[in-house]
Amino acid sequence: MLEWVAIESDSSNVLKRPDLHRMMETTAQKLRLMGGTVELVDIGEQELPNGQTLALPKVVTATFGTDPNKHTVCVYGHVDVQPAKLEDGWATDPYNLTDINGNLYGRGASDNKAPVLAWIHAVEAYQALSMELPVNVKFVIEGMEETGSNGLDAMILAQRDTFFSDVDYIIISDCGWLSRRPALTYGTRGNCYFFAEVEGPKQDLHSGVYGGTVIEPMTDLIGILDTLISPSGKILIPGIREAVAPLSDEEWKMYQDIQFDMDSYKNKIGVTQLMYSNKVDLLAHMWRYPTVSVHGIEGAFSDSGSKTVIPAKVTAKFSIRQVPNMDPAMVKKQVTDYLHSVFAKRKSPNKLKVTMVIGAKPWLADTQHPLYEAGKAAVKRVFDMDPDLIREGGTIPIARTFQDVTGKSIIMMPIGGFDDGLHSQNEKMSRYNYIEGTKLFIAYLNEVSQIKKTSV
Numbered sequence: 001m002l003e004w005v006a007i008e009s010d011s012s013n014v015l016k017r018p019d020l021h022r023m024m025e026t027t028a029q030k031l032r033l034m035g036g037t038v039e040l041v042d043i044g045e046q047e048l049p050n051g052q053t054l055a056l057p058k059v060v061t062a063t064f065g066t067d068p069n070k071h072t073v074c075v076y077g078h079v080d081v082q083p084a085k086l087e088d089g090w091a092t093d094p095y096n097l098t099d100i101n102g103n104l105y106g107r108g109a110s111d112n113k114a115p116v117l118a119w120i121h122a123v124e125a126y127q128a129l130s131m132e133l134p135v136n137v138k139f140v141i142e143g144m145e146e147t148g149s150n151g152l153d154a155m156i157l158a159q160r161d162t163f164f165s166d167v168d169y170i171i172i173s174d175c176g177w178l179s180r181r182p183a184l185t186y187g188t189r190g191n192c193y194f195f196a197e198v199e200g201p202k203q204d205l206h207s208g209v210y211g212g213t214v215i216e217p218m219t220d221l222i223g224i225l226d227t228l229i230s231p232s233g234k235i236l237i238p239g240i241r242e243a244v245a246p247l248s249d250e251e252w253k254m255y256q257d258i259q260f261d262m263d264s265y266k267n268k269i270g271v272t273q274l275m276y277s278n279k280v281d282l283l284a285h286m287w288r289y290p291t292v293s294v295h296g297i298e299g300a301f302s303d304s305g306s307k308t309v310i311p312a313k314v315t316a317k318f319s320i321r322q323v324p325n326m327d328p329a330m331v332k333k334q335v336t337d338y339l340h341s342v343f344a345k346r347k348s349p350n351k352l353k354v355t356m357v358i359g360a361k362p363w364l365a366d367t368q369h370p371l372y373e374a375g376k377a378a379v380k381r382v383f384d385m386d387p388d389l390i391r392e393g394g395t396i397p398i399a400r401t402f403q404d405v406t407g408k409s410i411i412m413m414p415i416g417g418f419d420d421g422l423h424s425q426n427e428k429m430s431r432y433n434y435i436e437g438t439k440l441f442i443a444y445l446n447e448v449s450q451i452k453k454t455s456v
């Protein structure tokens, strides 16, 4: 993992694209050396907001075994990461995997490099013991997950009747447990990610010289952002809440039965108060209701010091997590219309441009499927306990495409810890989760091999 974490495969930073290409090649080479049939699939180019184009990282596909009498599983994962800088508040260099008290710290350690490696090690374990794999194993590993899996939908569609034709089941391990208890995940939220740009004067201005004479883009932007959500978490964009599937009694009961300690959750994230004070409300808002999050403002002064500037153009980045039955195309229209209507009320001479840059749908599985029964059996075998059945508040943009395009069933089998700090400072994967997680994958392949051939 040291070598993988050392590669700064940040998919959101165009300057890091050469590192991302190297990451895909390193992944492919690892699978080639294990004797897999490996391809680096060209998925074309990405258009940047400034109109330029940039080559997308190739997708790695690999096949271990083609026995028609065995099930074929396809493991999906990603090896791109979120941005990380030491000065963001990391205790160690984010790209130098560092072992502290049994925790391996580094960007991408949990999301998603260690889980991908754990799957690779599971296959290697069978090879090292000269044991036949109980199922055929395929891999699809991409490098754009953190920015919405650009180009992967088209690749899956193009290879539906070739690479994916013999796949029975898809396995994804790109999420985490809820507590110290292992979990199986049966739902993810989608995500609609927006840029809202307000442009005013032709260049930045001195706030002493020009302040009071111009209508400031930042004031307009903050004004419209403040209309997205109320302080108590109610989304104010018309139509969004109406689309959400109501919480059923069965779901309510499931959430009620999950062991979840609100105080340790509060301690983990370092807050004194949460948005909801009871467990069911909190879990429901974490997993199956939409949320608005404001991520940042490009063009705003954000360095240390006290620069007295009026920024000429500012772009807010915010996203809305998606749940059944929301539709990203509808959300795009609702958000764009709404922001333009509140902006119009300000009677500002500045220009507003709203763009949706990611539109990923939510995903939900049938927990009665034999894949989940096999998952429960594997967890029992390795951890000697029953798993939590949970949903994931985050997004795996490609999950829904896999399901819709291939028609195959998916299971999400996380090995990340509840406190891994994904996307945050000091991301880590514990040695315990990494090693026991690898054992879980080995056991799971064995359990899947015992599913009756007719259940797909």
Ligand SMILES: C[C@H](N)C(=O)N[C@@H](Cc1c[nH]cn1)C(=O)O
Residues within 6 Å of the ligand: 111, 145, 146, 147, 148, 174, 175, 191, 193, 358, 360, 392, 393, 394, 395, 396, 397, 422
């Ligand atoms: C759950 C997964 N490990 C993850 O973190 N996914 C990202 C994907 C994404 C969504 N919008 C942009 N990127 C996430 O949920 O933020």
